[in-house]
Amino acid sequence: MIKRIIELNFYLAPFIQTSSLPLSPAGSRMEVQCPVSSADIQSEDDQGGEMECEENPLNWQSLVSRGVLASLTPQEIKRQEVINELFYTERAHLRMLKVLDCVFQQRLNRDSILPPEDIKHIFINLEEIIQLHGNVITSLIIPCTLQREECPVFEKIKRAVGTFCSNQPSALELIKSRQKKDQRFTLFMQEAESNRLCRRLQLKDIIPVEMQRVTKYPxxxxxxxxxxxxxxxxxxxxxxxxxxxxxxxNHVNQAVKEAENKQVHTVESL
Structure with a gap:
């Protein structure tokens, strides 16, 4: 049984219910429910739970019997620790993407604080990114094990992440510009960024999290x-x-570089 546990392909772990060693502490899908209102968000944050996942990651060893744990080699234990880190940091990242959507994008749309085109400019394809990270093992890791760069899934991942990350420079510039001349938007930002779910991070700090996360996977x-x-x-x-x-x-880095160069060229031509 132990041998079977260790040799399981780690990316199948979320879907395996019979193993004694839970490689995916988050369950079959690493989902974070998105509250629909500020009050709901605050209430859920007060309750703790999965909203504290990145601060209090589950110790996988506490879920394993002493017999199983004693049978694992130091290398196998280290491997499980890294797998645990992958899942819990991914869950924390997904949570922050949900905060970006719930605390900022949805409220901006609902209250018509910014024109729809500005909101789209700032958040571009956030929904697609959330869906991608909602089950990163099947949507990203498994396609990558096939290493078929011509396959539609691989191209979809590159396009989605490249689009979101390369949009970052102009999105941050638009936010900065709006805060200077739009008092209603400025007041909204002050209120939204004070939400406990943001954990003292400003919008300009949250938008880059996708780029930061992409660097962690390799x-x-x-x-x-x-x-x-x-x-x-x-x-x-x-x-x-x-x-x-x-x-x-590499694709994302190149896309971001090109976007930054384009932005500089636009400013210089004014």
Missing amino acids: LLLDNIAKYTGINSTEREKVKKAAECCKKIL
């Missing part, structure tokens, strides 16, 4: 591969996923 996957059996097929799949994520990161 590092985490490389670490998982490092502590996976040298001759195992799973190690090769994890290494493929890491390489694929590096290519996605």
Whole structure:
């Protein structure tokens, strides 16, 4: 049984219910429910729970029997720790994307605080990004293990993340500009950013989280591969996923660079 646990492909862990070792503490899907109102958001934050996931990550060893834990090698334990880190940091990231949507985008739309085109400019394809991270294992990691760069899924991931991240410079500039001349928007920002769910982060700090997260995948996957059996097929799949994520990161970096250069050129031409 222990051998079966360790050799399970880590990306299948969220869907395996019979294993004694929960590689995915978050369950079958790493979802964070999106409150529909400011009052609901505040109430949910007061209750703690999954909103505290990044501050109090679950210790996977506490869910494993002493017998199973004693049978694991130091390398296997380290591997589980990195897998645990992948899932919990992903859940924390998804939570922050939901905050971006619920605390900012939805309220801006509902209260017509900004023109629809400005809201779209700031948040671009946020819904698509949330969907991508809602089940990152099947939407990102598994396609990457196939390493088929011509496949539609791979191209969709590159396009989605590249679009969101490359939009960041102009989105931040628009926010800055609006705060200077739109008192209603400024008051909204003060109220929204004081929400406990933002955890003292401003909108300009939250928008870049997607770019920051994309840089983490290759590092985490490389670490998982490092502590996976040298001759195992799973190690090769994890290494493929890491390489694929590096290519996605390179694509995103290039898209961001081009967007920044375009923005500088636009300013200089004024």
